[in-house]
Each structure stands twice: as structure tokens, then as C-alpha cells.
Amino acid sequence: MNAGNKVVFQTPQFAILSETQLQDLHLAALEILRRTGIRFYHQGALDLLRSGGAVISDGNLVRLPAGLVEQAIASAPGRIVMCDRDGEPTMYLEGTRVYFGAGSDCINFPDPDTGQQRKFTQADLINGYRLCDALPNMHFVMSIGIPADVDGALLYDTQMALMLEHTTKPIVFVTNDRANCQRSIDMAAAVAGGHEALIEQAHILLYSEPSSPLQQSETAVDKLLLMAEYGLPVVHSPAPLMGGTGPITMASGLAMALAEILSSLVVHQLKGPGAPFVFGAGLHHMDMSAAQICYGSPEFQLTKSAIAQLGRWYGVPTWGYAGCSDAKVMDEQAALEAMLSVLMAKLSGANLVHDVGYIESGLTTSFEMIVLTDELVALAENMMKGIQVTDETLMLDEIDRVGPGGHFLDTDQTLARFRDFWYPGLLDRRRRAEWLAGGATTLGQRLNTKVKEIIGEHRPKPLEPEAKRQVQEILARAT
Numbered sequence: 001m002n003a004g005n006k007v008v009f010q011t012p013q014f015a016i017l018s019e020t021q022l023q024d025l026h027l028a029a030l031e032i033l034r035r036t037g038i039r040f041y042h043q044g045a046l047d048l049l050r051s052g053g054a055v056i057s058d059g060n061l062v063r064l065p066a067g068l069v070e071q072a073i074a075s076a077p078g079r080i081v082m083c084d085r086d087g088e089p090t091m092y093l094e095g096t097r098v099y100f101g102a103g104s105d106c107i108n109f110p111d112p113d114t115g116q117q118r119k120f121t122q123a124d125l126i127n128g129y130r131l132c133d134a135l136p137n138m139h140f141v142m143s144i145g146i147p148a149d150v151d152g153a154l155l156y157d158t159q160m161a162l163m164l165e166h167t168t169k170p171i172v173f174v175t176n177d178r179a180n181c182q183r184s185i186d187m188a189a190a191v192a193g194g195h196e197a198l199i200e201q202a203h204i205l206l207y208s209e210p211s212s213p214l215q216q217s218e219t220a221v222d223k224l225l226l227m228a229e230y231g232l233p234v235v236h237s238p239a240p241l242m243g244g245t246g247p248i249t250m251a252s253g254l255a256m257a258l259a260e261i262l263s264s265l266v267v268h269q270l271k272g273p274g275a276p277f278v279f280g281a282g283l284h285h286m287d288m289s290a291a292q293i294c295y296g297s298p299e300f301q302l303t304k305s306a307i308a309q310l311g312r313w314y315g316v317p318t319w320g321y322a323g324c325s326d327a328k329v330m331d332e333q334a335a336l337e338a339m340l341s342v343l344m345a346k347l348s349g350a351n352l353v354h355d356v357g358y359i360e361s362g363l364t365t366s367f368e369m370i371v372l373t374d375e376l377v378a379l380a381e382n383m384m385k386g387i388q389v390t391d392e393t394l395m396l397d398e399i400d401r402v403g404p405g406g407h408f409l410d411t412d413q414t415l416a417r418f419r420d421f422w423y424p425g426l427l428d429r430r431r432r433a434e435w436l437a438g439g440a441t442t443l444g445q446r447l448n449t450k451v452k453e454i455i456g457e458h459r460p461k462p463l464e465p466e467a468k469r470q471v472q473e474i475l476a477r478a479t
Contacts, residue, residue, distance in 0.1 A: 012386055013096075014347035016305045022313050025251070025306075029258035030066045037063040038214050038263040042221035048270040062263070069262050072269040078315045080233050080276045082140070083201040085168040085191060085461075091139055093233075093278065093317035096349025100322060100342075100377050101140035102132055103355035104174050104207065108364035109145055110329065112451045117364065120145035122162065127455045129166040131367055134458040137377035140170040142207070142354055144365050157478040160184040161471050164191050165463045171204045172235075172354060178222035181206065183474050185230060190470035191463065195230070205233040205278065205352070210260045212240035216267075224264060228272030235278035235319045235352070236264040241293060242285035250283070250303055257281040258310065278352060279311035280319020292361050295324040296337035305348035312349065320350025323373030324358035330368040330444055334359055338373050346380045368447035371454075375426050382422040426450060 017025070040046055040062050050056055055063040079094035091099045109120045125147055132138040143159040150158045156175045163171050164187055171188070175181040184204070185195070192198040208223045210216050220236070227234040238260040240246025242253045261281060268277055283303040284293040294300055304321050311318035322345040327334035345353045355362070357370040398413050408414050426446050428435060441449075463471075 012347060012384055013349075014305060014344070015309055016302055016348070017309050022310065025254055025258060025310065026313075028251075028255035029262055030069060032214075032255060032259040033064040033069060033263060034066065035063070036214065036259075037061045038210075038216060038260070040216045040221065040263075040267070041218045042216065042225075044225065045216065045221045045267045048267055052266070052270045054266075064263060064266055069266055072262070072266040073314050073316075075269040075273050076265060076277045076314075076316045077274060078317075080205075080278065080317050081202060082170040082205065082233070083203050084170060085164070085203060085463075087192065087197070087201040087203070091170055091352070093351040095351075096312070097351055098320075098346055098349060098353060099139035099351065100345075100353045100356055100373065101138055101169075101172060102128065102142045102144050102370060103324070103358050103362070103365065104143040104172075106145045106358065106363060106365040108360065110364065110366050110368075112367055112448055112455070119148035120365075121149045122147045122158065125159065125162050126166050128365070128367060128370075129163055130458050130460060131370060131451065131454050133167040133169055133460045134454045135371065135374040137374045137381070138169070138356065138370065140172055140205075140352070140354075141167045142172045143174055144357070154475070154478050156180050157183055157187075157475050160187050161475045164188065164471055165468060166460055168461050170202075172207055172352070173204055174207050175223060177219045178226055180478070181223045181226050183477060185226075185232065187471045187474045190474065191467045199231050202233055202276070205235065207354075208234065208236050210236065210238045210264060212238050212245040212260060213256060214260065216263065221267065224268055225271045228268045228275040231272055231275050233276035233278060234268070235280045236261070236268070237278075237280035237282060237319055239282040239284070242283065242299075243288065244286045246283065248285075250299060250306075253283045253285075254303060254306055254310075257283050257307070277316060278319050279307070279314060279316045280350075280352075281307050282321060283307065292326070294326060295321070295355075295358060295361055296326045296333070296340070301340060301344045304350065305344055308348040308350035317351045318349075320345050320348070320353040321355045322353045323356030323369060323376070324362065325369070326359075326361045328360050328364075330359065330366045330372070330447065334366070334369055335372060335443070338369065339376050342373060342376045342380050343383075346377075346384050367451045367455075368444065371447050371450050372426070372443075375424060379422060379424070379427075 053068050081089050082091040084090045110117050128144040132141045188204045189195040189198040206227050208220050224236050238257050246253045308318045322341040323338050325334040325337035356373045357365045359366050
């Protein structure tokens with residue numbers, strides 16, 4: 001918005017790549033797809049790609065002409081509207097709108113009651129879904145953990161059934177194979193009122209992955225094509241490890257990841273032209289001193305910001321990461337890395353940002369980390385409002401009325417506007433004496449108390465009995 005020649009309002013922004021760099025990365029990915037190619041271990045995909053004009057050699061090595069790739073980019077929709085369990089739109093995946101949610105499938109869980117780390121149970125997952133359902137800045141729910149008290153054959157079906165029952169928020173789900181994915185779709189359709197209603201509401205989104213470097217497995221492509229058949233949203237996100245399953249520089253890692261994303265998009269759009277597709281990649285590097293991936297590294301903040309910018313450049317919704325850390329417990333390192341990642345997610349404008357709550361480089365989910373990130377998202381959201389400069393906000397008449405040596409404590413404008421500032425719920429601004437009188441709690445203690453309060457008190461809107469019965473029937477098919 002402008003007032004004369006003066007900028008009135010400027011939202012903070014971050015762009016890691018120049019227009020020339022965007023073009024260079026795109027051309028590099030096209031060259032990888034033309035010269036090196038991608039191996040597809042899926043006969044149906046090979047048939048689609050061959051009919052679309054791809055060159056196939058050595059049985060399953062697919063080379064893609066630039067025109068086929070660019071047709072797929074043009075075919076993918078530029079926005080995805082996701083709804084809650086009741087069919088109400090809650091997330092508009094477009095532009096630089098940012099939404100946050102948990103991650104999936106961690107094996108370790110720090111018990112909020114004992115502080116001891118142990119394996120997840122179904123009861124823990126239910127508590128985690130209730131927690132995310134209650135927190136205002138957790139916009140979607142993901143599976144969080146792998147329950148040790150569930151048969152492996154029922155793992156992903158059980159996660160889906162529990163998410164559908166214990167949150168009304170949109171769901172990002174993971175599955176093992178096509179049959180499992182079909183059952184998850186059927187469960188969600190039972191809740192939505194049928195498959196057509198589910199497609200219209202888009203209450204669920206599938207997360208799946210290619211196999212870096214430059215491979216598409218049969219099971220992953222099975223799920224990708226099934227979502228395209230239904231016209232339901234999917235993110236097919238590679239996770240190359242620079243120095244391991246990916247080349248060592250950020251530029252080369254981005255180029256290869258981009259080639260993997262675009263090869264996924266091509267086969268997806270050949271199967272379902274116009275089907276919703278989310279653009280994403282988790283491009284980490286291997287810390288050679290620890291032989292571990294890095295969630296808190298500055299390089300990961302840069303690569304995920306670059307992926308968000310590339311997705312917008314292509315005109316499709318984007319996938320990101322935040323609220324995750326390499327720390328082993330919910331400590332100062334975890335808080336620092338969570339704040340950095342949330343700010344970078346907001347500034348770079350990734351649409352669907354997951355892995356909130358991850359610590360120990362993605363092996364552990366901390367409920368306290370989820371609650372902290374919820375607070376940090378609110379803080380960052382207020383930073384993203386920027387500074388509005390107008391005649392009204394400049395308040396020159398107010399300044400003139402008060403004049404030199406006066407004060408603004410009781411002016412009409414102060415009384416009308418002091419609530420416009422952000423006030424934290426868990427971060428403590430009191431003076432030391434008041435803090436001591438209030439129990440001298442640390443942030444970690446306040447986070448733990450908040451977790452216990454929500455788990456003890458919050459109950460999501462119940463699932464309709466008939467829908468719950470149908471979900472359980474579908475779950476029984478997996479046995």
C-alpha cells in the first residue's frame with residue numbers, strides 16, 4: 001500500500017536465491033533429468049512416462065525432455081485448500097501463507113510425568129493429537145510417533161484411525177504401501193461422508209518420498225499415483241543427505257533434489273492432470289564429526305528456504321520444516337534452534353511446515369517442544385506484521401499534545417492501543433521479585449505444566465459414532 005510515493009506497509013521478507021540462481025537451478029535439474037535420468041521401479045509409471053514422451057533405457061532408467069517437465073509444472077494447481085474434519089476450510093496453501101504441524105514416526109518419547117525417555121504407546125499418540133488439537137498455532141496434525149504396543153502390520157492404519165478420532169484439524173499422514181494408503185483414504189472418506197465429499201473437503205494429505213539419489217521405489221510411486229487417481233493432495237518429498245545420498249554442496253544438492261521432485265510431479269500429473277501436489281524436499285547435510293543429519297544447522301535453514309522459494313517460482317504450494325532440533329532434551333539448544341527455524345519458515349513463506357516437536361535429529365518427539373513452538377509461531381506471526389506507517393500511526397497530533405517533558409501513559413491513544421502489542425503466554429517478562437514470588441519457574445517447567453494441563457483437560461469434538469464404527473471396520477481389514 002502506498003501513500004503518495006511513500007511505502008506505508010512492508011511485510012518482512014527473505015529470499016535466498018536471485019532470479020538468475022532460480023533459473024540456473026531449474027536448468028541444472030532439467031539437465032540431470034535429460035542426461036542422467038531417474039530410475040523408476042514401477043511398471044505402471046514407466047508405461048505412463050513412455051506414453052508421455054519420456055526416453056526409457058536399461059529397463060527402467062527414465063530420461064525426461066524439458067517440454068514434458070514444463071507441461072507438468074503448468075498442469076499442477078497453484079493453490080490447495082485444506083479443510084478440517086467438519087469440512088470447513090482452515091488452510092489455504094498458496095503464496096506465502098504458513099501453517100505449522102507436528103512430524104511423523106519418532107521412536108522415542110520423553111514422558112511428561114516422569115521425564116524419562118521411553119517408546120511411544122497408543123495412549124501417548126492420543127495425548128499428542130489432543131495437544132495439537134488444542135494449540136491455536138498448530139494448524140494440522142501428523143502421526144508424531146511409532147507406538148510400540150501396536151503390531152507392525154497395523155501401525156499406520158492405527159495412527160490414521162487415532163488421528164481421525166482425536167483431532168478435528170487437517171491430517172498429514174504416512175503409509176506403508178498402496179493397500180495401506182487405500183485404507184487410510186477409506187477411513188477419511190467414512191468420516192467425511194464418502195469419497196466425493198473427502199475430495200471436495202481435502203481433509204487429508206499424504207507424505208511420501210523418492211529414494212535419493214535419483215530413484216523412485218515401487219511402493220512410493222504406488223502411493224503417489226493412488227493420490228493422483230483420487231485427486232487428493234500429496235507431498236512427495238526427497239530427503240537427500242549432502243555428503244551421503246546427495247552431493248556435498250548446497251547448489252548440487254538443490255539441483256538433484258529438484259530433479260527428484262520434478263520427476264515425481266511429471267508422473268503424478270500424467271496420472272491425474274491437475275491433481276494437487278505440494279513441492280518439498282528436506283535437504284540436510286551429514287555432520288561428519290557425528291555421522292548425523294542436522295536439523296539446527298544454518299545450511300538446513302538456507303536449503304529449506306531455497307526450496308520454498310523454488311516452489312513459489314514454479315507456482316505450486318510448498319513444504320517446510322520448523323520447531324525441530326538436534327538437542328537431546330528440551331533445553332536451551334532446543335529453544336534456540338526452534339526459534340531460528342520458526343523465523344526462517346515464516347520469512348521464507350513455506351506453506352505447510354512440519355516436524356514441530358522433533359528433537360534428537362528426528363528420533364524423539366517432545367510435547368514440550370510442540371508447546372514452545374506454538375508460542376514461537378505466535379511471536380513470529382506478530383513480527384511478520386511489520387510496521388505500518390500512516391498518518392494515523394505516526395500520531396503527530398498526539399506527540400504535539402504531550403510535548404517536551406510529558407508522558408503518554410494515560411493518553412487516549414495509549415489506552416486504545418496498548419493491547420495491540422503481543423503478550424506471551426509462557427515467556428516470562430516479570431521483574432525478578434515477582435517471578436520469585438510466583439514460584440521462580442523456568443521455561444521448561446512452565447512448558448511441562450502446560451502440556452499436562454492440555455492433556456488432562458482438552459477433549460476434541462467427538463467423532464460421530466457411525467463414522468467411528470466404519471473406521472474401525474476398515475482398520476480390521478489390515479489384520
